[in-house]
Amino acid sequence: MVTLVSYLLVFVSLLLAVPAVLLAVEVMAALTLRRAGTTGYTKRHIRQSTAVTAVLVPAHNEGVGILSTIADIKSQLFSSDRLLVVADNCSDDTASITEATGTEVVQRDEPGRLGKGYALDFGLKHLSLNPPDIVVIIDADCRIDEGAIERLTTACIATGQPVQGLDLMTAPNKSPINYRVAEFAWRIKNWVRPLGLNHLALPCQLMGTGMAFPWPLIRSANLATGSIVEDLKLGLDLAQSGAAPIFCPAARVTSQFPQSLAGAKNQRKRWEEGHISLILSIVPRYILESIAHKNLNLLVLTLDTAIPPLSLLVLLLVGMMSIAAAAALVGMTPVPFVISLAAIVFFALAIFLSWLKFGRDILPPSAFGSIVPYILGKIPIYRQLLSGKRPSSWTRTDRN
Secondary structure, three states, X not given: OHHHHHHHHHHHHHHHHHHHHHHHHHHHHXXXXXXXXXXXXXXXXXXXXXXXXXXXXXXXXXXOOHHHHHHHHHOOOOOOOEEEEEEEOOOOOHHHHHHHOOOEEEEEOOOOOOOHHHHHHHHHHHHOOOOOOEEEEOOOOOEEOOOHHXXXXXXXXXXXXXXXXXXXXXXXXXXXXXXXXXHHHHHHHHHXXXXXXXXXXXXXXXXXXXXXXXXXXXXXXXXXXXXXXXXHHHHHHHHHOOOOOEEEEEEEEEEEOOOOHHHHHHHHHHHHHHHHHHHHHHHHHHHHHHHHOOOHHHHHHHHHHOOOOHHHHHHHHHHXXXXXXXXXXXXXXOHHHHHHHHHHHHHHHHHHHHHHHHOOOOOOHHHHHHHHHHHHOOHHHHHHHHOOOOOOOOOOOOOO
């Protein structure tokens, strides 16, 4: 019995060490490697192309802030391009506000089918009446850096692959320090890690906004679902079909965390629950499939997906090390403790190096003491997930 428990502890400690090591590899690649990516194309290349771009904006009760997004997009479109807003199951004035700007808008009213994926599918069906060459997807609450749509479109034309821009979240002014911790964690997930994969000539995850697709790829994708992590699933499906997304960090879109504490908590809760549910439901199957079909891109994206939210990962690592230490003290093998300790060192090194290069401007050293309470505050989310409750479908975040 003791031998069986020892083997089990070794197995679990190795299993948890994998995402910690992968995280460290991605961070080190982001910091130490360089690669000529997909950002060297200029406006001149776009103007010489006859490709038509359609920007698709799914919007659910976004009447308060959608005008800024529309203005950003329109300033970057050429005369042959299109902007389509899908006012999806809205109970506010999103549609009328959008129409007042002269923007093309379609409305979808299907209360029984809520989800961003359904909105995207509805918009693509409308675009199919006069198909574009490239579809760019932008969320209705984003600000788009100048030239971002050009860079996404050009990279998509040049490579024939889906392209993901740099999607960042920022903390509201004068917000509590835990917002800054969340902003830093977001940078690691959406900037550092995909940059490292890009430097290794590997694909990246889709992030839900700031994405560009060749029309044949996006039109054939299965988007009509109520999943709140439809972007992660879509990236895996595209990699499965041989069209893995590539990262274009020069094309940046930004949005802001909700100012209300309740809104911020609910938003992070939905994201993390959706991510964990995806890990539990499809990661093992996709790993086996990628190995069976020798699909390196699918394997890479699946393993990257398997890296849980950082708060959960550190809790699991510390918990495993504590259990392994207790087991070693009663005479069991110390191997699980050594593995867990090494994994924590890799994790800590990755976080520290990420902070040195990508986080010092938003998270001063004096804020480090807030990290532990931030992590502990996530425990109720994970406890709820273990109870069997699943994330709800598309719900607009309270930003007041």
